[in-house]
Amino acid sequence: MCLTAAIPVLIAFPANADVVKVTTVLLKQTDGGIEVILETADGASPQVFTASFGETLIADVVNTQLQLPSGDEFRADNPAEGIASITVTQLYTNTIRVRVTGITSIPEGQLIPSSEGLVLRLSTTTHAAAQLGADSTKPDEVSPSVSGGEVSPETVPDAELTAPSAEEPQPQAEADEQIEIVVTAEQESGYRVPSAVTGTRTETPLRDVPQSIQVIPRQVIEDRQIVRFNELADNVSGVQGERGYGGLSQAGFRIRGFSTNFSNLRNGFSDFGYISTRDVANVERFEVLKGPASVLYGGGGAYSFGGGAGVISGVVNTVTKKPLDQPYYDTNATYGSFDFLRSTLDITGPLLSNQSLLYRLNVAYENADSFRDFNENESFFIAPVLTWKINPRTNLTVELEHQQYDGSLDFGFPVERDFLEVPRERFLGEPDFTDADTNSTLVSYNFEHQFSDNWKLKQGFNATFSNLDSDQIFPLSLEDDRRTVPRLPFKTDERSENLTLSNSISGKFSTGAVNHNLLLGVDLARYRYRFDFFRSSIASLDVFDPQYGAQPGSFRFTSGSDNRSRNIGIFLQDLVEVTPHLKLLAGGRFDFYDSSRRNRVTDEFLNEQTDERFSPRIGIVYQPSDSTSLYFSWSNSFAPQFGRRTREDGQLEPEIGEQFELGIKQSFLDERLSATLALYEFTRKNVLTPDPVDPLFSIQTGEQRSRGIELDIAGEILPGWNLIATYTYTDAEVTEDEVIPEGDRPYGVPENSTSLWTTYEIQKGDLQGLGFGLGLLFFGEHEVVLPNTFTLPSYVRVDASLFYRRNNFKAALNFKNISDVTYYLLDGALLGPASPFTVQGTVSFEF
Structure with a gap:
């Protein structure tokens, strides 16, 4: 198996393994490339996890420490034809990373058992020279010359490189010299992620x-x-x-x-x-x-x-965890402020010796009180996954998720300035009438078949079922005394189901010198949301001197709705590589919707309608170098308005979105750190607003616009030092409306905000494995509701962590909202007080 076939991995540390010291890094020229030799003190060959992305090949060597006489990092620039650089660094306390970056393609790699330690043979010629397996070729060794941390390998006579034949027996290394190679379906560890599917x-x-x-x-x-x-x-x-x-x-x-x-x-x-x-x-x-x-x-x-x-x-x-083909076990327990208790289990590995059937199981249990009075919750979550590798080109993955959640429904505060003076722990419901019983079950499968190296068929099915039964009390606006809040009690029965069948074919082909990455697919979806609300009455509450114990009266069925929709979507996309530096992305999707809405109280249909819409996207990417991408795109979106009608019982047009975006994506520090800077203008049209003649109906004269600048940075600055940081400038406002004043800003959106989260782990010495984390969040002043009524002030929140990692064990303390700032989460209708200063302690073990 070729190393370049590997995809990003999550490192799993073997249990009870001694840490191997890598004392020397050597380079050897070969007939088709170069060898990287990690010499170990006792000649041990440790476990290796591989990954590849872009033009980069990565090999993470676990349970190893880099102890070079010349420094903490090995680097070679342009060491062989087709290879831009080779670096060897200490990624984590006991993990070394070998990173090989090609000039125009991923270097092909071969791991070779050796009495010297670990040998990675790199080739930029034929696939035959890159198959995993033993090889006894021994070219002459050459030590690189080092200057200021840069390595310039010397040239040696070419050595013959032969690929093992399937018919010939291959030389076997001794048992204690075997290299264990793990190729999994997990994403690369760290803060920088080079690729995505969304x-x-x-x-x-x-x-x-x-x-x-x-x-x-x-x-x-x-x-x-x-x-x-x-x-x-x-x-x-x-x-x-x-x-x-x-x-x-x-x-x-x-x-x-x-x-x-x-x-x-x-x-x-x-x-x-x-x-x-x-x-x-x-x-x-x-x-x-x-x-x-x-x-x-x-x-x-x-x-x-x-x-x-x-x-x-x-x-x-949300991308969920998939099974690994090597055993991995992780368990942790967390205890924190307000009696927060949480425990998780993550186990995975093969069920059959030939690794054709893999499993993964995630389990979580949580039981917690809250800083909010009379709030508590208990949750149980389980998610088993099976992957069947039917043959080398065909696999099937089946997933199940189930969560049972029992807790309190807490609607926070109404959107009024007076509530900023109310203690954030104040509960406006009743302790004995605040139960929420919700459960959700998700079942899905994904089938993939490769017709060839270039063409693939994918079919996926997903079914999600959710239920919520609740006793809830909704707070209304304060009375004239500005301290008494009226309340509405409800019993609710809510159900939703979402079924989706997705089919697509993707392929790569060329038309002359132009390369294409084509995607063609069809989605079929059916959705249903049903709710019944039973309403009663209950005494008001003094928000500054609450006296609990009121009981609701008898309940009556006051509102209910059964909403259904079906959708067929046909999409086509082509990512065109015009030249190695110029790419075009063009695509479109045609959607057909039909929907119905029935009143469950009167059993009459309120609305039946159909919609169809074409959504295009066009973009261009120019890459003047391997580390820089300049891009521009234009795209559309839409949202059908099934739940509203005009006063004349007319059908409303879908809401439309249009965006222009210009940006740059840049990588730094040998692709360890990446940044994206984007400038955009986004406009919503056909926004629903209340009909000024009859607010129970809607009209579509609304338009809202958002434009801004966004910066995201993520990755590794130095070995052990990770960072993810953001800055946002958002100029969002209502530009047209019959009711909302033009110039009003959307709720919960500051003009300026910035965030930082960074960790550093000591790499050597007596304190090796000790780490620190720091988080900062600045959130500018923002509106609480639309139309605007009042503004919440800006705030700065500080978080921190202290952790210690050693082999299979990790302990951590996380401190959230150290500054104990008071701020609120918003939903456009209510104020939800956010958590004060909290502490969480976590202990975890990996095997």
Whole structure:
């Protein structure tokens, strides 16, 4: 197996392994390339994990430490034809990274058992010289000359390089010299992620996509100890977290000024999570596509009930963990402020000796109180996954997720300035009438078959079922005394189901000197959301001197709706490589929707309609060097308006989004650090506003515009020093409307915001493995509701961490909101007080 076939991996440390010292790095010229030799003190050959992206080949050597007499890093520039650089660095305390960057393509690699230690043979000629296996060729050794940390390998006579024949027996190394090579389906560790699937529905280098895409990898989730989805917004420019329904832990965001209405993606499938919680236990990474996504995923939104995830201003795609072909076990326990208790288990490996059947199981349990009075929750999550490698070109992955969540529904405060004086822990409901029982089940499969090296068929199916039964009390506006809040109690029964079947064919071909990456597909989707609300009455509450114990009266069935939609989407996309430095991306999608909305109280149909829409995208990428990409794109999006009608009972046109984006993507420090700078203008048209004659109906005269500048930086500055940072400038406002004043800003969107999260782990000495983390978030002043009523002040939040990592063990302390600043999460209708200063301690073991 060729090393260049490897894809990014997550390093899994073997248990009870002694740390191997690498004392010397040598280069040897060969007939087809060069060899990199990591000499070890005792000739041991450690475990190796491989990855590749762009023109770079990576080999992570675990349970090793670099102890060179000449310094902490080995580097060779232009050591052989076709190879731009070779570096050997200490990635983590006990992991060495070998990074080989090609000039125009990925260097092909061969790992060779050797009594000297570890040998990586690199070739830029034929695939025959790059098959994994033993090889007894021994060219003459040459030590590189070092000058200022730069290495210039000397030239030696060519040595014959032969590929092992399938018919000939190959020389076997001794048992203690075997190199264990692990190739998995996991993403590369660290803060920098070089490729993503969300921008093109295929695994594509981010530098080739003419749109801003940011990825939050698992490493950031673990270092920050993120347990709530909306915390992820801190590390992506132009994105803010949305408060969940009744304070539930849900995936709600605002992207470039506008809400996603809880419409997201999960492994590329539509995921409307408004009435169900989401857990991060089985999440590998989050990919955020900023700007219109309808060209690939159709249209949708919470109020359209369309089931689509191509929301107007962007989309968040959750990519879950997949099985590994080597055993890996991880367990951890966290305890923190307000009796927060959480434990997770992650185990994976092969079920059969030939590794044709792989499994992965993630389990999480959480039990916690809250800084909010009378709030508590208990959650259980389980997610098994099976991958069947039917043959070398065909595989099938089947996933199941189930979460049971029992907790409190807490709607926070009404949007009134007076509540800024109310203690943030104050609860406006009743302790004995605040239960939420929600569960969600997800079943999916993904089938892939490669017809050839260039053409692939993919079919995926996803079914998500969510239920929420609740007792809830909704607070209304304060009475004239400015301290008494009226309240409405409800019992609710809410159900949703989302079914999607996706089929696509992708292929690579050439027309003359022009290379094409073609994608053609069809999506079929069906969505249903049903709710019944039973209403009663209850006594008001004094917000400054609450006296709890009131009981609601009898309940009556006051509102209910059954919303259904079906969708067919046909999409076509071509990523064209005109020259090695110039790429064009063009695509379009045609969607057909039909929907219905039935009143469950009167059993009458309120609305039945159909919509169809074409969504295009065009982009260009110019790459003057391997580290720089300049891009421009134009794209459209839409959201059907199924849930509203005009006063004349007319059908409303879909809401339309249009974006122009210009940017640059740049990598630094030998591709260890990357940055994206984007300038954009995004306009929403056909925005619904209340009919001034009858506010129960809508008209479409609204237009809103957002334009701004976004900067994202992520990666490794020095060995052990990781960073992810953002800056956002957003000029968002209402430009046309019959009711909302022109010039009003969308809620929860500051003009300026910036964030930083960085960690450093000591690489050597008595304190090796000790690390520190620091997080800063500046959030400028922002409106609380649209139309604007009052502004919340800016704030600075400080987070920190202290951790220690040694072999298979890690312990960490995370300090969140050290500054104990008071701030609020918003949803456009309520104020949700955010957590004060909290501490979480975590202990984890890997095997």
